[in-house]
Amino acid sequence: MVSTIQNTDVKQKDADRAVVVAVTCRAVFESGADDGDDIYGGGVAFPLLQALQRVNERLLEESPAESLLFDVILITTDSQQQQQSSRITSSTRHYGLEVSRFCFSSQEDFTESLLKNNVQIFLTTDRDEVLLASQNGVLSALLDQQLALCPSEQLRVMISGDAVIRPDTDPMPGGQQAAQSFSAQLGQMRQKFGVLDSPLSIVLVTLHGGRESCGNALRTLRSRGVSVDEAYCLAGAPRGPILSVLRSHFLLCDGVSGLEE
Incomplete structure (x- = not known):
């Protein structure tokens, strides 16, 4: 089953012009053990989301009416994280990340959420997910641990x-x-x-x-x-x-x- 929740904290992008980028939640946030904290720590893809957001900010600085922007979606297939959906949204809000939608699905049908949301590129740390998404026609890229060292300003x-x-x-x-x-x-x-x-x-x-x-x-x-x-x-x-x-x-x-x- 696939469930998509719109993030009311951010202005939604123009569906006809936006470049939809889906990133797995486990790459953005470190789930770890439940220590009672309402906020997840930043994962390897945290600088990536900041960099995507920086591009959007600069595009809007150049032209406030700009509609060719990155539209970021977080995909969650981890059952533990799905049970803590409020923690995901709280973490996104805490870090000021501009995420438009949160998609929750099983490992078997996550590609359905990619297709439904017209995702133009899917980014994950799981090679099997890259293979599955690619086989279903979704452009995908594999993220690795070095990503944590990448710049967040560019x-x-x-x-x-x-x-x-x-x-x-x-x-x-x-x-x-x-x-x-x-x-x-x-x-x-x-x-x-x-x-x-x-x-x-x-x-x-x-x-x-x-x-x-x-x-x-x-x-x-x-x-x-x-x-x-x-x-x-x-x-x-x-x-x-x-x-x-x-x-x-x-x-x-x-x-x-x-x-x-």
Whole structure:
């Protein structure tokens, strides 16, 4: 059974324009043992939500009527946390997190809540959930423990040139189409800020091929309205070391994606 609760503490986003991002509650808050405190501690994805919110704040500073904003949903499949739904809402309010809706579901049918809420990207620390969501056509990314070290003042999104930048096919695979759509929305947001002091940074990484491969990926992204702030060509080198230095919040691919191999 799926239950969705609207957060009346925040202004709801424009459903036709907003970029819906769903994050698992267990990644945002540390549940732990019930110590009687009404507030959860911050989890590994806490800086991510702050960074998403910072982008929204800056967009509205640029234009108060802006409707292309991140619309954040918390997804809860943990039975213990579901029994403490008031603690989740209290924690969100305590930290000033701009969460539009809270979705409660079982592990088996959480993808139903993603589809019902038109989620454009689903972020979780559970690899099985990434696989299941991807198989149901929802663009997903795997979050890891390094996320806790990522900045909260700037959203850093890494795009895998090898996976996303491919010649268009007919029909286009669902994962590729979703990744292209999401990256295009990020590109629109990024265009609203200058070169310096942007709350959104887009990083391109090509794992294979040489400079030509990276150049092709850059040109393809630009043709879709996506300008990147940084580009790296690994040419087959292990990606782990550079990922730890770049500290991106998540890696965008066309299927199962994450910050680890």
